[in-house]
Amino acid sequence: MTTIREVSKIAGVSVATVSRTLSMPDKVSLKTQKKVQSAIAQTNYKPNILARNFRTRKASTIVVLVPDIANPFFSRVIRGIEQTAQKLGYAILLGDTQGLREREYTYANMVKTSQADGIIQLDCHMPFADEQDAKKFPIINVCDCMKNSDIPTIQLDNVAAAKEITEHLIQLGHQKIGLIHGPKDSVITKDRIKGYSQAIKKANLSFDQSIIVEGDYSVNSGAQAAYNLLKASALPTAIFCFNDEMAIGAIHQIKEMGFKIPEDISVAGFDDNSFAEYSDPPLTTVSQPAEDFGSRAMSMIYDVINDNEIGTTNIFLPYKLINRKSTAAIKKD
Amino acid sequence: MTTIREVSKIAGVSVATVSRTLSMPDKVSLKTQKKVQSAIAQTNYKPNILARNFRTRKASTIVVLVPDIANPFFSRVIRGIEQTAQKLGYAILLGDTQGLREREYTYANMVKTSQADGIIQLDCHMPFADEQDAKKFPIINVCDCMKNSDIPTIQLDNVAAAKEITEHLIQLGHQKIGLIHGPKDSVITKDRIKGYSQAIKKANLSFDQSIIVEGDYSVNSGAQAAYNLLKASALPTAIFCFNDEMAIGAIHQIKEMGFKIPEDISVAGFDDNSFAEYSDPPLTTVSQPAEDFGSRAMSMIYDVINDNEIGTTNIFLPYKLINRKSTAAIKKD
DNA sequence: TTGAAAGCGCTAACAG
DNA sequence: CTGTTAGCGCTTTCAA
Numbered sequence: 001m002t003t004i005r006e007v008s009k010i011a012g013v014s015v016a017t018v019s020r021t022l023s024m025p026d027k028v029s030l031k032t033q034k035k036v037q038s039a040i041a042q043t044n045y046k047p048n049i050l051a052r053n054f055r056t057r058k059a060s061t062i063v064v065l066v067p068d069i070a071n072p073f074f075s076r077v078i079r080g081i082e083q084t085a086q087k088l089g090y091a092i093l094l095g096d097t098q099g100l101r102e103r104e105y106t107y108a109n110m111v112k113t114s115q116a117d118g119i120i121q122l123d124c125h126m127p128f129a130d131e132q133d134a135k136k137f138p139i140i141n142v143c144d145c146m147k148n149s150d151i152p153t154i155q156l157d158n159v160a161a162a163k164e165i166t167e168h169l170i171q172l173g174h175q176k177i178g179l180i181h182g183p184k185d186s187v188i189t190k191d192r193i194k195g196y197s198q199a200i201k202k203a204n205l206s207f208d209q210s211i212i213v214e215g216d217y218s219v220n221s222g223a224q225a226a227y228n229l230l231k232a233s234a235l236p237t238a239i240f241c242f243n244d245e246m247a248i249g250a251i252h253q254i255k256e257m258g259f260k261i262p263e264d265i266s267v268a269g270f271d272d273n274s275f276a277e278y279s280d281p282p283l284t285t286v287s288q289p290a291e292d293f294g295s296r297a298m299s300m301i302y303d304v305i306n307d308n309e310i311g312t313t314n315i316f317l318p319y320k321l322i323n324r325k326s327t328a329a330i331k332k333d
Numbered sequence: 334m335t336t337i338r339e340v341s342k343i344a345g346v347s348v349a350t351v352s353r354t355l356s357m358p359d360k361v362s363l364k365t366q367k368k369v370q371s372a373i374a375q376t377n378y379k380p381n382i383l384a385r386n387f388r389t390r391k392a393s394t395i396v397v398l399v400p401d402i403a404n405p406f407f408s409r410v411i412r413g414i415e416q417t418a419q420k421l422g423y424a425i426l427l428g429d430t431q432g433l434r435e436r437e438y439t440y441a442n443m444v445k446t447s448q449a450d451g452i453i454q455l456d457c458h459m460p461f462a463d464e465q466d467a468k469k470f471p472i473i474n475v476c477d478c479m480k481n482s483d484i485p486t487i488q489l490d491n492v493a494a495a496k497e498i499t500e501h502l503i504q505l506g507h508q509k510i511g512l513i514h515g516p517k518d519s520v521i522t523k524d525r526i527k528g529y530s531q532a533i534k535k536a537n538l539s540f541d542q543s544i545i546v547e548g549d550y551s552v553n554s555g556a557q558a559a560y561n562l563l564k565a566s567a568l569p570t571a572i573f574c575f576n577d578e579m580a581i582g583a584i585h586q587i588k589e590m591g592f593k594i595p596e597d598i599s600v601a602g603f604d605d606n607s608f609a610e611y612s613d614p615p616l617t618t619v620s621q622p623a624e625d626f627g628s629r630a631m632s633m634i635y636d637v638i639n640d641n642e643i644g645t646t647n648i649f650l651p652y653k654l655i656n657r658k659s660t661a662a663i664k665k666d
Numbered sequence: 667t668t669g670a671a672a673g674c675g676c677t678a679a680c681a682g
Numbered sequence: 683c684t685g686t687t688a689g690c691g692c693t694t695t696c697a698a
Contacts (some may be wrong), residue, residue, distance in 0.1 A: 003675055010442040019677060029683060043400045049446040054387040055690055069412050082402070086436075091443070093394075094427045096415045103419075110424070113382040114691095188589075219607045245607070252611035274552045274578065278585040280613045283690045329677035336691055347669045352693055384691035388674055447675095517673060 002045040022047060061091045062301060063107050063116040067144075069096045071217060071270050073243070073290055074122060077143060080294025081120060088302050090117075096125065099183075105129060105243035111137045118301040124187040125167045125321065126151075138304040141278045142297040144188045153315040154296050158188050161286050161319045162195030162240070165268050168284075168321060169238045173330035174266060178211035178236030180225040180246050191244055192270075211236045222249025230257050232254045237265060237330050244269035244276045244285055251279060251326065262328035272322050281325035288319050344372035355380060380551040394424045395634060396449040400456045400477075402429045404550060406576070406604050406623055407455060410476060413627025414453060421635050423450075430456065432516075438462060444470045451634040457520040458605065459484075471637040473631040477521045485646040487629050492642050493522050494619050494652045495528030495573070498601050501617075501654060502571045503536045506663035507599060511544035511569030513558040513579050520529050525575055525603075544569045548579045555582025563590050570598060570663050575607045577602035578617055584612060584659065595661035614658035621652050 008015045013032060021028050021036040025306045028036070039045070040150040053059050064081055066074045082092050093116055095107035108114040108127035118138035120238060121127055124146050128134055134151055169177050193212075200207050213228050215221035222241055226249065228238060239254075241247035247269030251261055259265050261281055271278060272287035296315065341348040346365060353361050354369040361369070372378070386392050397414055399407050415425050428440035441460035443449040453469035454460055457479050461467055467484055475487045502510050512529060515522040526545075533540050546561050548554035555574055559582065562569060574580035574585075580602030581634055584594055591597050594614055602609060605620035629648065 001675095004677095005675080008559070015676080016686080018683060020684085021436045023677085027683070032683080046442075046445045047442070048387075048446075048675055049448045050383070050392060051447075051690095052386045052677075053448075054381075054383045054674090054692090055676045055678090057383075057690075059383060064427075069402075069415070070405060070408040072403060072405055072408070075408050078427070079402050079429055082427060086439075094397075094411070094415060094425045096412055106419075109379075110382070112379045114379075114384075115382045115386075115424070174682080219611050225612060248608060249611050252613065255613065270414075271348060275608055278552050278556060278582050280585065280588065331340070338691080338694095348692080349671095349694075350667085353668085356693080360667075365667080381691055384674095385693075386691090387676090388692045388694090390674075488668060 001048075002043040004045075004047065007036065007039045007043055007045045010043060011035045047087070057114065059115055059117050060089055061093055062298070063093045063095050063110050063117045063119045065095045065097055065104055065107055065119060065121045065123060065127055067097055067099045068199050068217075069094065071245075072273055073288075075142075076290035077122060077297075080291035080296075081290075081298045082294070084295040084298035088298065090298070090302070099123065101125065108133075108137075111139075117305050120297050120301055121151075124185075138301055139274075140297055140304065142293050144186055147187055150312045152300055154293055154300065154317065156288055156319050157316050158191035158197070159195040161270075161321075162192035163199045164195075164282075164321055165240060165270075165286055166196045166199035167203075167325070169197060169240065169266060169268065169327060170205070172238070172266065172327060174236075174238040175205050175330075176208065176211060176236045176238070177205075177269045178213070178229050178232065178239040180213055180215045180222055180229070180239060180241040181240045181251060182215065182217055184214060188312040189242065196240065197321045208234060210234055214251075215242070217243050217245055219245045219249040222246025223253040224249075226250035226253040227257070230254065238268070238327065239265060240268045242270050244271045244273040244279075244283060247283055247285070247326075248275060248279050251281075251283075262326055263331055266327040268327055276322070277324070280325070284324045284327040285322050286319050289317050292317055334381075335376040335573045337378075337380065340369065340372045340376055340378045343376060359624070365561050392448055392450050393422055393579065395631070396426045396428050396443050396451045396452045397430045398430055398437055398440055398452060398454045398456060398460055400430055400432045401550075402427065404578075405606050406621075409623035410455060410627040410630075413624035413629075414631045415627070416624075417628040417631035421631065423641060432456065434458065441466075441470075441472075444472075450519075453630050453634055457518075464523075471634055473630055473634045473637065475626050477519055480520055483645045485633055487626055487648045487650065488635065489621055489652050490649050491524035492528040492531070494603075495525035495653075496532045497528075497654055498573060498617075498619055499532035499658070500536075501527045502573065502599060502601065502660060503532060503538070505571070505599065505660060507569075507571040508538050508663075509541065509544060509567065509569045510538075511546070511562050511572040511573070513546055513548045513555055513562070513572060513574040513583060515548065515550055515575045517547060521611070522575065529573065529666055543567055548575070548582075550576050550578055552578045552582040555579025556586040557582075559583035559586040560590070563592070564589065568598075569661065571601070572598060573601045575603050577604045577606040577612075577616060579647075580616055580618070580659075581608060581612050584616075585615075595663055596658055599660040599663075601660055609655070610657070612659070617657045617660040618655050619652050620655050622650050625650055
């Protein structure tokens, strides 16, 4: 492997000049630059970035902690992160944690060992065993965000969004609105349930725990949850699912059990994934700017890293209710 | 930041001993180990991995080149890569290339600059401008693989799989089988078209270019392609789509235009994604072991890196035809 | 089993 | 504008 030293010898300059030609060419005379460039071309020299990173104490790398890379919503967020990272000269270390704390710690450790400059956490956990570490290392929280932490945050107003979609259902005349929610310990889940409750309460409807079931965001779990919901005694006339995957699973199961959508049961989702529009019937849902989440998160961690200002910033990104055919006014009996 | 030097002073040993305690404890007496461990705990020392990697000339990092991270099939492959990487002590640098050569080169450059030890390429391009580089740097090709290259490969027998699904359609009595294929320059596309042709030819059916259209693997493009197919004069009685996303888009569009599936038109997909089973009707498709692809690819690149044996190995993973309700025997008129 | 010392390839004062 | 030089924090001979 060619090193900077060999290039310097061939070019007849010092290593410092080669280094400068590479990172601050404006401080090197054009004539010298040419000599260096020629030596570089001649030797096919590639700077050892590992050495550079070590020397400059910057890994130029960000760890992204994602609960499940196979979830299309998260993939889109990551795509946004990656695009902005590339523009800013950062690389992305992917940490698929599967929601396991242990793996979060392992990956978060990379920032302690200088392998990464910062962390973007897509889940609502503190990825450090020691909470104090969150103040020492650049970290930002996006999508499913912790409450009451000082970590900068980019998120949706999930309470408001869930409230709005529930109200949409209530306006259509639904009084028994079932819920297929996500994992109970997620802040997103809690917030959306809160928004749902607020709408229910505001409309003087009763909050019925028996038509609220849990899923895991998979299509599969949506179908299973719908089955449980429809087997029970108190049949809902509408079901709000916390993502489109579960909604599509639910729709399948509901039709399977002989109900019509939206005539018998309305179904709403969340995310507006690429299938929502093509589901049968097309899915009423809430769209979120997934790529923007990622892009903003990356910009923010960049600022945190480079200004060392680990402040508390909370950004809310807009959502939009997408009204399609899977929800309709309740049937008059 | 604490360094190895400070730890060594506190423990009253040399830096070499601290280093050994960390990476080859069996070469250090238990008594000394205890002293060192205590000093480490006391100072909250974290070794600078950047320095270690630099010194040992190993980044312990693999670049993964993926055309589109938001494609669930690729996400699954990446999940497989990541899981095995973690077991082997490697981290994953994510390179979402969007199919752009330029971005492939940028990321592939990381292996030239010692930032990564190897490359896993999910697309059928050589990510180096200079073909010779493929012999110099560890690289393996998975999923959509180049032909006639010496790069080790893990793939599906796409010719056979496409042939099998086409024959399934032919056995059901279909004689005019449309195709919604992927991007033309992809080897996967070429192979599947080849398998399709083989089946067509074998059954003495005519190969009709007018019922073969291109999509880009998105749900959207599937719907658009189906529209074009059904607007044309020669209506196919079956359509084979090169992934499930396009199949689901096509199904939507076909129903929209008043045809029944599978009564009027049969539709088959590829991948067996998580929606296939819940589509209406449930999708006949080909399942592939996505996570296995990733896992095997990671194991293979590990071997290549550590043995320096950059040989030509080609592995084929099994597929399986999943027969659901979107395909059926052709209607007798 | 341990320590001393060299040095990985690069950047960044500092001096000229 | 350019060169000299001193390390960054770690691993790894080599010798004890």
